[in-house]
Amino acid sequence: MAVEPTPRRRRLGAELKRRREDLGWTVEEAARQLGYKSAGTVSKIEKGTQGVTIQQLPHFFEVYGITDASLREMLRELVRRGGEHDWWQRYEGVVDDPLGDYLSQVELASGLFVWNSLTLHGLVQTRAYARAVTEASRVWKTAEDINRFVELRMEHQEAMAGRTPPLKFWAVLPEELLLREVGGPAVMREQIQHLITLANDDPNTTLQVLPRTSGAHAGMDGSFIHLTFPAGPDVIVIESMRASLHINHPDSAELYRTTGSLLKSEARTPKESVQILASIAKELA
Missing domain, CATH: 1.10.260.40 (lambda repressor-like DNA-binding domains)
Structure with a gap:
């Protein structure tokens, strides 16, 4: 059929x-x-x-x-649930196939590790930060598209926050990313404070900061997302402006898993990372 x-x-x-x-x-x-x-x-x-x-x-x-x-x-x-219409299908024209595939993968995942040197992951963005990133993108051309994509991002956060069992989220954040004043100092300070709140109050969120003084590190080959599942192989997602690559070959997944482990060991501990975030927020005040 x-x-x-x-x-x-x-x-x-x-x-x-x-x-x-x-x-x-x-x-x-x-x-x-x-x-x-x-x-x-x-x-x-x-x-x-x-x-x-x-x-x-x-x-x-x-x-x-x-x-x-x-x-x-x-x-x-x-x-x-194969034939169900997902909540993001209401955003027709904003969600293409690669994004829809990714949202479905995250919905099924038990854990998500993120390394991104360019922007914070959507699940930890404030609305103002998400809007600033979206407005700067060359992908969205109209105000309506921008508004709908920001709403999509906020709804995704809400859906994942209420999920049972919860998603285990872990990100290593390069310090230079946190110093980039996306949306201006006020927006970035609010974003940093949000990260501090997540790190302190959400037991399912782990954040580590990789200092600028670390020099060359394991993540210099590029950004990636590592998804783990209750069963089945891990999936590595590599995103670009108009496409995303999903890799589940065991050897390739193991390479990215090792890279993630190295980044975790090179970054500051979660407790030390909160102190770095607090220092950045203070400078932005």
Whole structure:
């Protein structure tokens, strides 16, 4: 049955494809093992353009040897909610496929690590900082688009703040990023104070500052987001102006995981980082 290739269906397809490849099967072999007449059926399921019912899943579990209980439940949830309209679909024209895919990934993730030398991650931005960043972007051309994207960012924060179980958020922040007066001193001071509040009061948020004096460091090859999940492989997201790359190959994910660990060890401790943030806020006062 042909269906809309929603982000959840694509995630389901990616998980089934990963399992097929782990078994060393071609799509033709998988089709034969599953009892499909055409390899095209397997290909469509992996691309998210053909649906899988909750009743069919046990057959996939048996044929693909999927025994992990947490992975089974995640796949069931992807099937149950595969056709749901996500809240961000109200922002048509602002949310493109890469952003929609990312928002779906974050919704499913248990942990998120961020290294970005250019801007703070959207989940920790104040409204004023988000607006300043959005207005400076060359992507959005009209005031309406800017307003809608800022509202999208704020709604995403609200949705994630109320999520159960909560998302574990960890970011290493280069000091030079914190010294960039995005929106002016008042906006940046409010933003720094917000980071201090999150670091002190939110047990699910960990912030570390990487001082300018650190010199060369592990993150100099570029920004990335590392998503971990209750089951299944990690996903690395690399964003650009008009596209985002999602990487789940184990070797590549391990490289970024190591980079993240090195950045954590090179940065100041969370307690020391709050002191640095407080000093920056004082200078901006």
